[in-house]
Amino acid sequence: MTREELLEVIEAVLEKASVPDVVATLTEERVAAVRFGQNRITQNMDTFERKLRITLGDGERKTVYSTHRIDVDAIPEILDKAMEMLKTASPDPEYMSPVNAGQVYPMIESWDRVTAEANPQGRTEAAGKAIVTARMHGMEAAGLVGMTYSNTAMGTSTGNLAHHRSTEAFMRLTIDRGKPSSFRVISAEAWKDLAVDEAISEVAAEVEADENQRELEPGEYRLIFEPQAVSNFIPYIAWHMNARPADEGLTVFSGRQDKSVTGDNFTMSSEVNGFLKGIPFNEEGLASKDVVWIDCGRLVNQPCTRYWASETGREPLFIPETLAIGGGSGSTEDLIRSTPGKALLFRRFWYIRFVDQKELSLTGMTRDGVFLVENGKIVHPLKDFRWNWKPLDLFSKIEKLGTRERKYHYSVPPMVIGPTVL
Amino acid sequence: MIKDMKGLAERVVGQLHNRGVDYGDARVENTDLENLTFRKQRLAEAELQEGRGVGVRVLFKGCWGFASCSCFDSDVVESTVDRAVEIAKAGAGVMAGSVSLSQETPAIGHYEGPCQKNPFEIPRSEKLDLLARAADIMHTSPLINMSLSRLRFERRRRAFSNTEGTLVSSDLVFTMPDITAYAVLDDDMQSRGFQEGARIAGWEWVEEADLIFWAEKAREEAIMKVKAPEGSSGVMDLVLDGTHLSLTMHESVGHPTESDRVLGWEASMAGRTFLNIDDQEKLKYGSEIVNFIADNTMPYGVASWGWDDDGVPGQKWYTIKDGIFQQFGSVRETALLVNRKHSTGCCRAQDFASFPINRQPNFYLEPGEEQLTPDDLISEVEKGVYIEGRGSFSIDQRRINFQFGGDMFWEIRNGKKVQPLKKVIYRSKTRDFWGSCDGISDKRFFRTMGLLTCGKGEPVQGARMTHGASTSRFRNIEVGRGAE
Numbered sequence: 001m002t003r004e005e006l007l008e009v010i011e012a013v014l015e016k017a018s019v020p021d022v023v024a025t026l027t028e029e030r031v032a033a034v035r036f037g038q039n040r041i042t043q044n045m046d047t048f049e050r051k052l053r054i055t056l057g058d059g060e061r062k063t064v065y066s067t068h069r070i071d072v073d074a075i076p077e078i079l080d081k082a083m084e085m086l087k088t089a090s091p092d093p094e095y096m097s098p099v100n101a102g103q104v105y106p107m108i109e110s111w112d113r114v115t116a117e118a119n120p121q122g123r124t125e126a127a128g129k130a131i132v133t134a135r136m137h138g139m140e141a142a143g144l145v146g147m148t149y150s151n152t153a154m155g156t157s158t159g160n161l162a163h164h165r166s167t168e169a170f171m172r173l174t175i176d177r178g179k180p181s182s183f184r185v186i187s188a189e190a191w192k193d194l195a196v197d198e199a200i201s202e203v204a205a206e207v208e209a210d211e212n213q214r215e216l217e218p219g220e221y222r223l224i225f226e227p228q229a230v231s232n233f234i235p236y237i238a239w240h241m242n243a244r245p246a247d248e249g250l251t252v253f254s255g256r257q258d259k260s261v262t263g264d265n266f267t268m269s270s271e272v273n274g275f276l277k278g279i280p281f282n283e284e285g286l287a288s289k290d291v292v293w294i295d296c297g298r299l300v301n302q303p304c305t306r307y308w309a310s311e312t313g314r315e316p317l318f319i320p321e322t323l324a325i326g327g328g329s330g331s332t333e334d335l336i337r338s339t340p341g342k343a344l345l346f347r348r349f350w351y352i353r354f355v356d357q358k359e360l361s362l363t364g365m366t367r368d369g370v371f372l373v374e375n376g377k378i379v380h381p382l383k384d385f386r387w388n389w390k391p392l393d394l395f396s397k398i399e400k401l402g403t404r405e406r407k408y409h410y411s412v413p414p415m416v417i418g419p420t421v422l
Numbered sequence: 423m424i425k426d427m428k429g430l431a432e433r434v435v436g437q438l439h440n441r442g443v444d445y446g447d448a449r450v451e452n453t454d455l456e457n458l459t460f461r462k463q464r465l466a467e468a469e470l471q472e473g474r475g476v477g478v479r480v481l482f483k484g485c486w487g488f489a490s491c492s493c494f495d496s497d498v499v500e501s502t503v504d505r506a507v508e509i510a511k512a513g514a515g516v517m518a519g520s521v522s523l524s525q526e527t528p529a530i531g532h533y534e535g536p537c538q539k540n541p542f543e544i545p546r547s548e549k550l551d552l553l554a555r556a557a558d559i560m561h562t563s564p565l566i567n568m569s570l571s572r573l574r575f576e577r578r579r580r581a582f583s584n585t586e587g588t589l590v591s592s593d594l595v596f597t598m599p600d601i602t603a604y605a606v607l608d609d610d611m612q613s614r615g616f617q618e619g620a621r622i623a624g625w626e627w628v629e630e631a632d633l634i635f636w637a638e639k640a641r642e643e644a645i646m647k648v649k650a651p652e653g654s655s656g657v658m659d660l661v662l663d664g665t666h667l668s669l670t671m672h673e674s675v676g677h678p679t680e681s682d683r684v685l686g687w688e689a690s691m692a693g694r695t696f697l698n699i700d701d702q703e704k705l706k707y708g709s710e711i712v713n714f715i716a717d718n719t720m721p722y723g724v725a726s727w728g729w730d731d732d733g734v735p736g737q738k739w740y741t742i743k744d745g746i747f748q749q750f751g752s753v754r755e756t757a758l759l760v761n762r763k764h765s766t767g768c769c770r771a772q773d774f775a776s777f778p779i780n781r782q783p784n785f786y787l788e789p790g791e792e793q794l795t796p797d798d799l800i801s802e803v804e805k806g807v808y809i810e811g812r813g814s815f816s817i818d819q820r821r822i823n824f825q826f827g828g829d830m831f832w833e834i835r836n837g838k839k840v841q842p843l844k845k846v847i848y849r850s851k852t853r854d855f856w857g858s859c860d861g862i863s864d865k866r867f868f869r870t871m872g873l874l875t876c877g878k879g880e881p882v883q884g885a886r887m888t889h890g891a892s893t894s895r896f897r898n899i900e901v902g903r904g905a906e
Contacts, residue, residue: 034513035777035880037687040520044513045488046505047775049475064469068492081470088546089468090554120512128516142689144880172880174690183690248567249606350693351816355827356845358611363825363847365818386816386823386849 001028001050003163006153012072013054014155017079019086021057022157023098023285026050026070032118033146034127039135041127044120053283056082057097061089094307101159103287110166110277112190116149123147126171126196133200134175139207141200143173147191156285164280169194170408174368175203179213180381182206183348183368185228187408189277206347210369213381216422222343222399223417224373226332230415231407232349233362233391234323237268240360241293243302243314252360252392256299262395264297267326270319275404276411278320288320297396327413328401335402335414336373343373343416344382355388363388387422394420423452424532424579424591430494431583434478437503438585443510445481445523447584449731450494451774453576454542458549460571463557465550475774478503482510484519490775524757524765526734528587533728535594536721537624541575544625549573552633559637560603565645567611568604571637573597573628574620580727588733596724596886597623598874599631605644612647612844614640614829617665617811620872620886621722643830646842653831653843655902659806660848661799661895664869666828668889669812671787672873674852675707675714676889678821679741680768681750681760682780692878693819696852697747699760705747708856713788714742716751718767723784723888724872725770731778734767741785745857753780772883779879786870786890790862796893799861806834807846807901812871814847825849848901861895868892 001009006026013024028050035043053066056079065082126145134141151165169191174183182203188194240246246253253261269292272278280288286306293301301317309316330338336345347369355361365386372379397418404413427450438446452474459467475492476499487510491502513519553571560569576596583589602615616636621627662670678695682688697705718725718736729735732754740748750760753769771778800808811829818824831843850858870890877884 031881033881037682037689038685041485041513041517042682042687043488043777043779044486044509045490045777046509047477047488047490048502049490049492049775051492062468064467066469066471066473068472068474070493081472085468085470085546088550090465090550092466093464094466120509121516124512124516131517140686140689142686142691144690172690176689181689245568250568250604250611254609350819353814353816355814355825355847358609363814363816365816365823367819384818384823386818386825388825 003153006151007161007163009052009070009072010153010155010161012075013079014157016075017056017157018083019056019058020157021059021097023055025053025152025154025283028151029148031146031148032120032123033144034123035144036127036131037142039131039140044124046120054078054082056086057095058086060091060095061086062092062095063089096306098156098158099160099285103160103281103285105162105280105287106272108164108273108277108280110189112167115147115167115169115191118147118191122191129196130173130200133204137204139175139177139204141173141175143171145171154281154285160285162281166277171196171199173199173203175207177207180207180210181368182210185407187406206369210381213383216382216385218422219342220419220421222339222341223420224332224335224339224343224345225415225417226347227405227412227414228348228407229346230325230412231410232352234325234410234412236352236360236362237391238319238323241302243304243312244308246302247312250358252358253299253302257302259299260297261294261299262297262392263398265398265401266294266297266395267292268294269324270322271324272320276322276324276406276409278322282318286316286318288318291317322409324404324411325413326401327404330402332402332414335400335416336378337376338400339373339376339416341375345371345373345378359390360392361388361390424581424593427452427579427581428583428589428591430476430499431581432589434476434499434503435583435585437500438480441503441507443480443482443507443585445585447479447582447733449477449771449774450581451475452579456542456575458553458573460553460557462569463554463561476502477771477774478506479777480506480510481521482507483514484521485510485513486521487513488777492775521755522758523754524763526754526764529590529729529733529735531590533592535592535622535726537595539625541595541597541625542577556601556633556637559634560641563641563645565605565607565648566603566641567606570600570602571633572600582729582731582733584733590729590733592728594622594727595624596620596874597625597627599628599633601633601636601640603640603644605648607648610648612644614644614647616640617829618869618871620724620874622724622726623722647830647844650842650844652903653807653833653846653901657898658901659803659895659897660899661796661803661806661808661834661893663796663810663893664867664891665811665871666809667787667891667894668871669815670826671714671889671891672782673815673817674821674824674855675741676782676785678852679750680780680782681752681756684750685756685759688878691880696820696822701747702749702761703746706745707742707747707853708745709859710745711790711862712742712745712856712859713740714785715788716741716766716783716785718783720784720888724874724886725784725888730767730769731771732765732769734765734769737767739766751780751783756780770885772885776883779883781878781885782876782887784888787862787894789865789868789892792864794861794863796863796867799863799893799895800834800839801837803834803895804836807843808832808834808839809846822851824852845903846901847903848899850899855896855899858897858899859894860897863892863894865892
């Protein structure tokens with residue numbers, strides 16, 4: 001649907017609803033992708049979904065109704081069903097009216113028409129290239145390549161009305177030959193900016209370097225994380241940053257607002273329309289903004305709901321899908337060269353889970369490449385192993401940061417962590 | 423509604439016949455979802471969702487094409503058929519297709535999952551009263567800083583038809599009660615919650631689950647846990663209840679025995695398996711008392727759909743018998759590749775908008791034949807831990823090296839449960855662990871866990887399956903504290 005058609009549905013919902021508080025969102029999402037494994041294409045898909053989400057409130061109660069029925073003529077019937085739900089809900093002591101009028105939504109340029117309209121040819125050929133390259137080297141390729149677009153209109157009964165659309169092209173690629181393997185994820189707003197050929201040839205070369213893995217010897221090592229490895233930790237920190245659970249004593253950030261939570265060379269922020277492209281509004285219609293969450297190690301802001309903000313005097317904030325970790329200069333290779341003594345290089349981690357939520361202690365496995373480094377040189381690959389770490393402790397002993405890279409909605413640098421016993 | 427959905431599926435298949443595909447199928451789905459969540463003593467979420475759509479899958483010269491739409495409008499559905507065909511042809515234009523489906527007998531029929539009391543007909547006030555009472559009970563202690571009480575009901579109606587003559591439908595109600603209490607003391611937080619998850623059942627499952635009982639139990643045991651000492655590290659014995667083992671078996675038996683993993687189709691995401699195709703009917707997986715039965719016909723199992731998304735009927739088979747690995751769970755596309763003539767019926771998609779893939783079936787550890795209680799198992803443990811429920815879980819991509827926590831821990835000393843513990847984890851390797859099983863209590867102690875959110879595939883899809891076990895004992899396992 002066009003912007004105007006989407007907004008027409010939203011305006012009809014706002015006009016016909018019989019309660020004072022309404023927020024309506026209409027979203028279209030398309031995912032067109034090719035999946036491959038064992039050097040064959042295993043899925044080739046193009047899915048489309050259009051969904052209307054209506055939040056109704058009568059000043060005391062609030063309910064949500066979602067439907068795939070999108071039709072201006074059907075709106076009275078849809079609202080009747082939503083109203084039926086509202087009448088039976090219990091009063092909410094934390095009730096909040098929709099966001100005030102006059103929200104200023106940032107303009108975010110993250111739409112590429114050619115990518116949105118792409119036919120299956122390009123992505124199928126990209127998968128084919130990965131498969132042919134892997135076959136040539138006696139390896140196997142697996143992964144997913146394709147695009148998504150989303151097209152969203154939102155309105156509130158307080159007078160806010162907005163539209164946002166975005167595209168993303170992506171490739172996730174694993175190539176392996178038995179146990180030696182490597183992995184890469186690349187993404188961009190436009191298909192033309194996706195460096196598919198480069199990723200395929202680099203990953204295939206990295207598999208060769210992963211041959212003849214040895215066991216890790218217990219000892220003390222510096223840890224060198226490639227950007228992908230750093231990005232694997234970020235969601236576990238972000239999920240625990242919310243102000244209310246922290247204030248209620250449930251998370252590692254309890255009582256730590258304005259205090260140090262990592263070393264002073266770690267900064268985490270969200271950007272809405274910079275190197276990373278975020279979303280302009282959340283499902284309540286609150287405008288997004290650039291926010292620094294951890295500034296030089298100090299927890300300076302926390303995501304906070306509007307209710308909790310009103311209770312505690314904070315500003316209501318949310319993560320607009322993007323998180324950026326402050327970087328330095330130099331590539332992963334530069335970091336390796338400048339690292340003295342014994343170190344381990346990690347490409348990515350797998351199956352990270354909380355061990356203890358209050359401590360923010362995590363467990364996980366290495367995957368697709370872990371290497372012994374001695375005096376600035378890779379010595380040999382290692383077999384995968386399990387680790388149990390606290391990421392805030394790791395980020396309290398960063399010795400060096402490299403140049404940031406985009407990993408989906410994150411921007412992350414490679415980094416060197418100080419001596420750690422394994 | 424089912425009749426109309428079947429009619430639509432048949433029309434799609436007619437259109438596929440006209441477009442000259444080698445194979446095609448249509449999945450027509452209609453879903454109603456009700457979700458009620460209390461956060462502390464307040465209704466935080468009251469949500470209804472109404473979903474509908476069509477997924478069309480075709481084969482052309484051995485290449486798949488899949489497209490979906492979120493409506494039943496005939497012109498949109500027909501353009502979705504065209505998109506699916508276009509995609510398959512694009513694939514065939516780039517490289518030779520290799521898909522070959524196992525031969526299965528076309529099916530005609532309808533399946534209704536067990537549901538004695540339709541939860542959508544239970545007054546909402548009754549549901550909210552139950553959640554409010556449960557929340558009130560949990561918050562009678564000031565140490566409970568947070569609680570979640572939830573009811574989730576989903577009615578999913580499905581119609582499936584393919585170009586080989588299959589036309590089947592199902593009408594399934596998934597009911598999931600849930601409750602968790604969070605206790606905070608000094609600088610620690612510990613939680614305890616209901617563990618048995620979802621069932622294909624109606625309101626009767628909410629009644630049987632007894633959230634009021636669980637509210638008290640969760641409150642008391644969360645407090646017990648937050649005050650408890652941490653367990654000691656070392657090699658010791660474990661006695662594990664069925665709700666705990668449900669997750670251990672899911673990760674270390676269910677995933678390694680999926681056929682798409684042995685073929686490498688999950689190599690970039692969920693991973694591969696340590697098993698080889700030739701290991702079927704040969705490899706020692708566990709001790710002789712370990713028998714795993716896969717069963718997509720178990721009445722309340724959340725993977726019992728009548729037919730899977732290949733149109734293959736639900737089946738029952740041994741995954742492991744007398745400790746020996748028997749066969750992979752498969753779909754029509756993988757069955758021949760893992761040296762089987764027929765699919766085991768493990769093909770399922772998250773929803774109409776997802777390409778169906780190889781998923782775990784319902785499966786369980788067969789209870790012991792002799793009368794044996796959990797206390798009998800504990801009585802023969804000098805030093806160990808008794809664990810109930812799910813906690814932290816992690817396993818490598820080949821499904822060998824794992825680490826698990828739990829929801830409630832008890833120290834065992836000299837044959838008796840002596841005190842609660844917290845922050846216990848254990849580590850092992852899949853075959854070592856199942857090989858160390860030397861006692862399984864009888865069927866009186868059988869417990870299940872219905873899981874709705876097993877993530878796999880790219881784009882990631884959630885799938886549902888039920889696992890179960892009677893309390894069992896494992897010797898000489900490495901136990902420790904995660905952050906060490």
